[in-house]
Amino acid sequence: MSADTRPLQALGWNEQWQTLFTAAAKPINGLVPARVTAQFTNQYRVWTDEGELAAEVSGKFQFQAAARGDYPAVGDWILAQPLPGERRAIIHGVLPRRTAMIRRAAGSIPEEQVIGANIDTLFIVNALNGDFNVRKIERYLIAAWESGSSPVVLLTKADLCEDAPSRIAEVESAAPGVPVHAVSALEDQGRSSLLPYLQPGQTIAVTGSSGAGKSTLLNWLAGEERQHVQGIREDDARGRHTTTHRELFALPGGFILMDTPGMRELQLWESESGRQEAFADIEALADACRFRDCKHGSELGCAVKEALRSGELDAHRYESYKKTGRELAHQARKERSVTNRAKKSGDKRLASREKQVRRSMDMD
Numbered sequence: 001m002s003a004d005t006r007p008l009q010a011l012g013w014n015e016q017w018q019t020l021f022t023a024a025a026k027p028i029n030g031l032v033p034a035r036v037t038a039q040f041t042n043q044y045r046v047w048t049d050e051g052e053l054a055a056e057v058s059g060k061f062q063f064q065a066a067a068r069g070d071y072p073a074v075g076d077w078i079l080a081q082p083l084p085g086e087r088r089a090i091i092h093g094v095l096p097r098r099t100a101m102i103r104r105a106a107g108s109i110p111e112e113q114v115i116g117a118n119i120d121t122l123f124i125v126n127a128l129n130g131d132f133n134v135r136k137i138e139r140y141l142i143a144a145w146e147s148g149s150s151p152v153v154l155l156t157k158a159d160l161c162e163d164a165p166s167r168i169a170e171v172e173s174a175a176p177g178v179p180v181h182a183v184s185a186l187e188d189q190g191r192s193s194l195l196p197y198l199q200p201g202q203t204i205a206v207t208g209s210s211g212a213g214k215s216t217l218l219n220w221l222a223g224e225e226r227q228h229v230q231g232i233r234e235d236d237a238r239g240r241h242t243t244t245h246r247e248l249f250a251l252p253g254g255f256i257l258m259d260t261p262g263m264r265e266l267q268l269w270e271s272e273s274g275r276q277e278a279f280a281d282i283e284a285l286a287d288a289c290r291f292r293d294c295k296h297g298s299e300l301g302c303a304v305k306e307a308l309r310s311g312e313l314d315a316h317r318y319e320s321y322k323k324t325g326r327e328l329a330h331q332a333r334k335e336r337s338v339t340n341r342a343k344k345s346g347d348k349r350l351a352s353r354e355k356q357v358r359r360s361m362d363m364d
């Protein structure tokens with residue numbers, strides 16, 4: 001097989017990754033590069049040049065991992081040691097991530113969870129039916145900006161909407177600087193607007209609520225059924241989860257698509273700079289307030305209040321801005337207090353609970 005038909009290339013492998021791999025792999029022999037294509041409880045599926053292998057992290061890796069975020073995530077490039085004669089490999093390391101989409105893991109202990117690594121473009125998917133929700137899109141944008149990948153908002157099910165242009169405008173005003181496209185997989189509308197993102201070697205993750213049409217989008221772009229799509233009657237009390245885990249797909253155009261299970265609500269994790277980026281319009285207004293420490297209350301010369309009065313700034317958007325700010329501050333306090341408690345008491349129970357959570361199922 002010639003170098004340019006290496007299977008890894010179809011998953012985005014390039015010279016930069018090769019350089020990082022060569023630097024990282026030196027101390028151990030027999031390591032090959034691989035990309036994590038799916039993650040289960042403590043098991044991974046990885047692709048190497050030799051094909052697909054089941055993989056787990058090494059004992060040393062587990063011992064050295066300080067946080068759950070250090071563990072491999074879907075999209076990561078890793079150092080794999082294939083076991084001779086088996087379709088299995090041991091993971092010895094993770095190459096530095098170019099981007100990382102992070103959320104707060106479910107559970108009472110504040111902990112980060114990487115939901116996708118090395119994503120170039122993040123498709124934030126929201127359906128143009130009754131589920132349409134600009135505030136939800138704002139939350140995803142915060143995490144997207146924080147992750148380092150480029151967000152794009154995709155409004156799906158355009159065939160169900162009478163007035164897509166006004167919805168697009170609504171999203172545009174809540175997503176300064178972010179491209180917004182309306183598409184319909186059902187009626188094959190809007191594909192050409194996505195082509196600039198679907199370039200060879202590019203990794204695109206699709207994220208958004210359950211039922212928004214993520215898996216349908218993947219099948220549409222793949223030109224064949226690669227993922228199961230939820231049927232209307234499969235609804236159950238827990239919500240509708242057809243896609244149960246994150247997974248990478250190498251598609252015919254040479255790009256890589258990551259499908260993800262729907263989230264009921266995206267819990268933000270340490271993303272103040274992402275928040276500032278997502279609300280750059282409000283941050284700019286605040287810079288124009290007369291007082292540097294303006295709380296946008298009853299101060300004189302408050303540009304934020306003025307923009308709210310004139311209608312330039314939407315009151316709901318401003319509420320989101322304040323709410324996410326409070327949420328992140330509250331979470332930061334909680335994290336500090338858990339860290340301090342664990343340190344002070346050497347609390348074994350807490351430490352073991354943390355480890356358990358870290359290794360626990362990666363479910364939504």
Ligand SMILES: Nc1nc2c(ncn2[C@@H]2O[C@H](COP(=O)(O)OP(=O)(O)O)[C@@H](O)[C@H]2O)c(=O)[nH]1
Nearest residue numbers: 157184185186210211212213214215216229230
């Ligand atoms: N009308 C219409 N329905 C769609 C479209 N895309 C997806 N759906 C439907 O929306 C439902 C959820 O789709 P699915 O891809 O499983 O959503 P996911 O949970 O985000 O992966 C399914 O019943 C799809 O047939 C579309 O473009 N138009």
Ligand SMILES: [Mg+2]
Nearest residue numbers: 214215242243
């Ligand atoms: Mg799905």
Ligand SMILES: [Zn+2]
Nearest residue numbers: 289294296302
């Ligand atoms: Zn002000």
